[in-house]
Amino acid sequence: xRFVRKKxxxxxxxxxxxxxxxxxxxxxxxxxxxxxxxxISCDEAGYQKTREELGLNKPxxxxxxxxxxxxxxxxxxxxxxxxxxxxxxxxxxLPVTIELLIYSQFIALVVAIPxxxxxxxxxxxxxxRTSTTVAxxxxxxxxxxxxxxxILIFAVNLGWFPSVGYVPFLDDPLGNLxxxxxxxxxxxxxxxxxxxxLLRTDxxxxxxxxYITMAKAKGxxxxxxxxxxxxxxxxxxxxxxxxxxxxxxxxGTFIVEFIFALNGMGLYIVNGILGRDxxxxxxxxxxxxxxxxxxxFGIDMLYAVIDPRIxxxxxxx
Amino acid sequence: xxxxxxxxxxxxxxxxxAVAIFAAACGSKSDSSGGATPTTGAASNITxxxxxxxxxxxxxxxxxxxxxxxxxxxxxxxxxxGTEVGLAVxxxxxxxxxxxxxxxxLAQSIExxxxxTVWTITVRPxxxxxxxxxxxxxxxxxxxxxxxxxxxxxxxxxxxxxxxxTGELTAQVTKKAPWVTFxxxxxxxxxxxxxxxxxxxxxxxxxxxxxxxxxxxxFVFKSWVPDKAFDATKNxxxxxxxxxxxxxxxxxxxxxxxxxxxxxxxxDISMMHTSDFNTVEKFRAQAKDGKVQIVExxxxxxxxxxxxxxxxPAVSDVRVRKAMALAIDRxxxxxVINRGIGEVADGVFKPxxxxxxxxxxxxxxxxxxxxxxxxxxxxxxxxxxxxLGTTPSPIxxxxxxxxxxxxxxxGMDVTVKTTEQSSFISDGVLGNYQVNLWRQFGAxxxxxxxxxxxxxxxxxGGATGGLALNIARNADPQIDAALDQGRQTADEATRKQAYxxxxxxxxxDFPYIWLNHALWAVVANNNVRGIxxxxxxxxxxxxxxxxxxxxGGVVRFTQTWLTTS
Numbered sequence: 001x002r003f004v005r006k007k008x009x010x011x012x013x014x015x016x017x018x019x020x021x022x023x024x025x026x027x028x029x030x031x032x033x034x035x036x037x038x039x040i041s042c043d044e045a046g047y048q049k050t051r052e053e054l055g056l057n058k059p060x061x062x063x064x065x066x067x068x069x070x071x072x073x074x075x076x077x078x079x080x081x082x083x084x085x086x087x088x089x090x091x092x093x094l095p096v097t098i099e100l101l102i103y104s105q106f107i108a109l110v111v112a113i114p115x116x117x118x119x120x121x122x123x124x125x126x127x128x129r130t131s132t133t134v135a136x137x138x139x140x141x142x143x144x145x146x147x148x149x150x151i152l153i154f155a156v157n158l159g160w161f162p163s164v165g166y167v168p169f170l171d172d173p174l175g176n177l178x179x180x181x182x183x184x185x186x187x188x189x190x191x192x193x194x195x196x197x198l199l200r201t202d203x204x205x206x207x208x209x210x211y212i213t214m215a216k217a218k219g220x221x222x223x224x225x226x227x228x229x230x231x232x233x234x235x236x237x238x239x240x241x242x243x244x245x246x247x248x249x250x251x252g253t254f255i256v257e258f259i260f261a262l263n264g265m266g267l268y269i270v271n272g273i274l275g276r277d278x279x280x281x282x283x284x285x286x287x288x289x290x291x292x293x294x295x296x297f298g299i300d301m302l303y304a305v306i307d308p309r310i311x312x313x314x315x316x317x
Numbered sequence: 318x319x320x321x322x323x324x325x326x327x328x329x330x331x332x333x334x335a336v337a338i339f340a341a342a343c344g345s346k347s348d349s350s351g352g353a354t355p356t357t358g359a360a361s362n363i364t365x366x367x368x369x370x371x372x373x374x375x376x377x378x379x380x381x382x383x384x385x386x387x388x389x390x391x392x393x394x395x396x397x398x399g400t401e402v403g404l405a406v407x408x409x410x411x412x413x414x415x416x417x418x419x420x421x422x423l424a425q426s427i428e429x430x431x432x433x434t435v436w437t438i439t440v441r442p443x444x445x446x447x448x449x450x451x452x453x454x455x456x457x458x459x460x461x462x463x464x465x466x467x468x469x470x471x472x473x474x475x476x477x478x479x480x481x482x483t484g485e486l487t488a489q490v491t492k493k494a495p496w497v498t499f500x501x502x503x504x505x506x507x508x509x510x511x512x513x514x515x516x517x518x519x520x521x522x523x524x525x526x527x528x529x530x531x532x533x534x535x536f537v538f539k540s541w542v543p544d545k546a547f548d549a550t551k552n553x554x555x556x557x558x559x560x561x562x563x564x565x566x567x568x569x570x571x572x573x574x575x576x577x578x579x580x581x582x583x584x585d586i587s588m589m590h591t592s593d594f595n596t597v598e599k600f601r602a603q604a605k606d607g608k609v610q611i612v613e614x615x616x617x618x619x620x621x622x623x624x625x626x627x628x629x630p631a632v633s634d635v636r637v638r639k640a641m642a643l644a645i646d647r648x649x650x651x652x653v654i655n656r657g658i659g660e661v662a663d664g665v666f667k668p669x670x671x672x673x674x675x676x677x678x679x680x681x682x683x684x685x686x687x688x689x690x691x692x693x694x695x696x697x698x699x700x701x702x703x704x705l706g707t708t709p710s711p712i713x714x715x716x717x718x719x720x721x722x723x724x725x726x727x728g729m730d731v732t733v734k735t736t737e738q739s740s741f742i743s744d745g746v747l748g749n750y751q752v753n754l755w756r757q758f759g760a761x762x763x764x765x766x767x768x769x770x771x772x773x774x775x776x777x778g779g780a781t782g783g784l785a786l787n788i789a790r791n792a793d794p795q796i797d798a799a800l801d802q803g804r805q806t807a808d809e810a811t812r813k814q815a816y817x818x819x820x821x822x823x824x825x826d827f828p829y830i831w832l833n834h835a836l837w838a839v840v841a842n843n844n845v846r847g848i849x850x851x852x853x854x855x856x857x858x859x860x861x862x863x864x865x866x867x868x869g870g871v872v873r874f875t876q877t878w879l880t881t882s
Contacts, residue, residue, distance in 0.1 A: 082386040082543050083524045092542055148575075155583040164380075164571060164580040165546070261571045261580070263545040271544070274709070274737030 076283035086283035097264035101249040104187035116199030135193035147259040164261040202234035243299030247292030363604035367846040375879035380577040380589035384570040387527030390509040391463035407509035407532035415858040419500035433495040444556040446512035457488035472768040473507040495805040498764040535561035562878035588841040594655040614837040618869030619759035623830035628780035631703040638827035643686035644727035659833035674817035676824035686727035702730035703751040748781035789828035837870020851876030
């Protein structure tokens with residue numbers, strides 16, 4: 001409980017820092033938000049009025065406090081491009097991105113964990129060496145190449161999956177999972193290679209430990225030793241990297257979203273940047289940053305579940 | 318135990334697997350929808366015959382090249398994609414017939430007075446908007462006044478002095494001067510009629526209306542998720558009896574041309590449009606194999622060219638602009654960038670257009686370009702140096718690299734600048750550019766493009782400052798006089814002479830460095846019929862494709878249907 005309390009306090013300050021950094025860094029971007037919002041036909045009077053309406057005529061710290069207050073009440077402003085409230089746009093897009101990254105991580109872990117276990121169990125064997133070669137191959141493939149190849153094979157030639165679009169999850173869950181399989185697989189390809197290699201390496205290292213030797217000497221089967229004694233302590237690196245990927249992918253799915261025509265957060269933020277529509281960019285970046293922090297907080301909690309020693313450790317300052 | 322299989326064999330297996338994957342990816346599948354032997358209409362159209370009566374029902378999905386910022390025609394920025402969606406939920410007052418003449422569409426009649434200074438628009442009776450409100454003359458007045466109040470769309474009907482409702486179904490439009498071709502301005506965005514409920518009490522467009530359009534069109538707005546899909550369902554009370562055939566239509570913005578093409582091939586969309594020559598070439602081949610249908614807009618469409626900010630000091634000297642025209646090898650450009658499919662341009666009209674006139678626009682002459690640059694350098698002591706701007710699309714990037722090569726070879730110093738589409742257009746209109754790769758001027762009647770050429774539309778008259786729809790900021794009194802003449806007379810010979818003057822002046826002053834005529838194509842799966850525009854309400858054949866204001870490649874879906882066979 002104390003562990004959780006300490007983490008929550010730290011989380012609050014991290015969130016404050018992240019929102020402040022997001023806000024102030026966006027102020028460094030070239031261009032004038034008021035000019036964009038006012039439009040190309042804006043005269044000087046209209047421009048000044050827009051600056052006032054957006055609060056841009058106030059000191060920056062005051063702008064930050066006002067903006068933070070608005071964010072907390074769900075008011076993230078309105079896109080100058082299409083007049084859609086940013087909170088509405090994010091509500092439409094964030095679920096797509098979150099589902100995509102959960103789905104892709106699921107696929108990656110479902111493939112990587114058994115592969116890693118098998119590779120570690122017979123290190124140096126045929127499977128280990130084949131999986132290593134395949135992993136390096138997968139890592140070398142850029143995501144846009146993987147996407148195009150998958151589309152050509154599975155959408156165009158075989159017709160098994162759609163190349164664009166999807167049905168919403170609430171309308172048809174199975175249809176949704178079917179439609180998003182190719183984009184999720186595209187994202188999962190590089191990740192599964194990394195996860196498999198990480199797990200394999202950690203497992204091989206764990207399997208050298210004395211307590212493993214002890215377990216084997218007691219006659220416990222190899223499979224039980226692997227699953228019950230070696231697997232859990234070998235997952236720290238995997239959990240760390242998976243957690244970092246979760247956070248990274250929230251805003252990093254742009255290429256996949258572009259190729260598969262999915263309206264996710266990545267595309268939203270990039271379109272906002274390219275179109276100098278800074279209000280959506282601001283909202284999008286904050287959401288991504290906060291999500292990243294929260295996910296890593298969750299990962300920290302997961303460590304405590306995986307390793308009881310962490311729950312009871314005292315910080316050494 | 319160490320494996321006895323050599324490492325090399327494992328690697329070889331991996332390579333064979335990879336090759337197999339790529340081989341499968343590159344192989345083509347047979348068209349699952351089968352299909353009869355394709356027939357050809359116009360020389361470059363390959364469509365399947367519409368056997369039997371049109372079938373009602375079905376949902377059509379169209380892939381568009383871009384998203385739009387909203388769907389109120391009086392306030393939002395519509396390119397071809399916005400116009401396509403607009404034609405689903407709205408009806409234009411006027412449409413173009415097969416002879417290129419403007420005919421009433423939603424309007425029952427549109428009549429001028431003797432000197433074309435007053436036009437009376439009478440709308441069809443018993444037509445209702447999707448919200449149940451009746452279409453009236455007042456709705457037309459509201460719409461046109463909203464256009465006049467909009468800095469964005471006002472220039473399209475700038476010659477209008479006032480609009481008044483003169484009857485239940487009539488509105489009178491008074492011009493500042495005779496305007497013979499006024500009906501052509503009502504074929505696209507300026508003529509699409511939104512419901513009065515899309516405006517507030519003062520006539521200002523509401524934000525809600527931009528996101529949920531209400532018109533009289535064949536389809537009723539259902540939902541719009543920006544960057545995902547715009548959905549509309551069949552209008553059960555459509556004033557054109559028996560139409561539309563489709564139950565619903567969905568527009569998906571798919572900006573990447575390859576993704577759009579792949580989506581069509583995989584059947585995820587039923588139709589798409591494209592102006593990319595690579596894609597057109599690909600689908601021409603597929604259409605010849607009977608896998609898809611293709612319709613190309615060979616009418617008077619847009620041109621690809623370099624637009625020059627003639628007031629910017631870097632390019633304000635006509636010698637620099639002429640040197641650019643001499644330096645660019647348009648034939649090679651057409652071969653490399655347009656796959657040899659495009660038609661090299663030397664002006665705003667195609668040679669097959671009745672408005673075309675041969676001018677002194679120069680052919681490629683690298684030596685002459687170098688000599689002119691040298692003359693400019695000797696005179697001014699400066700090397701012509703400027704930025705050449707474009708958008709991030711791969712084909713545009715290739716194009717500017719090739720152009721940069723040609724221009725630098727002539728002794729100029731060109732740097733490339735890339736900007737996203739919406740900012741690119743804004744920068745153009747505000748004068749924040751020197752030379753840009755551009756595409757424009759697709760109107761069926763040249764008067765509809767006049768607003769891009771009038772001196773009055775050059776902003777504040779400087780390189781920047783003000784909003785300039787004459788984006789080249791080329792103020793030319795001779796062009797103004799010619800445009801006035803083309804607008805104010807009904808005599809075709811006089812109009813031809815006027816537009817001959819326009820072309821000659823543009824060829825002398827080089828505000829535009831011509832490259833090629835653009836080509837829009839609509840590609841459809843084999844189960845789609847009625848890809849081209851069906852007959853007009855009064856039975857006359859319509860212009861089959863295009864004619865939606867300034868854009869080629871635009872089609873109406875009023876008479877599109879899906880076959881189940």
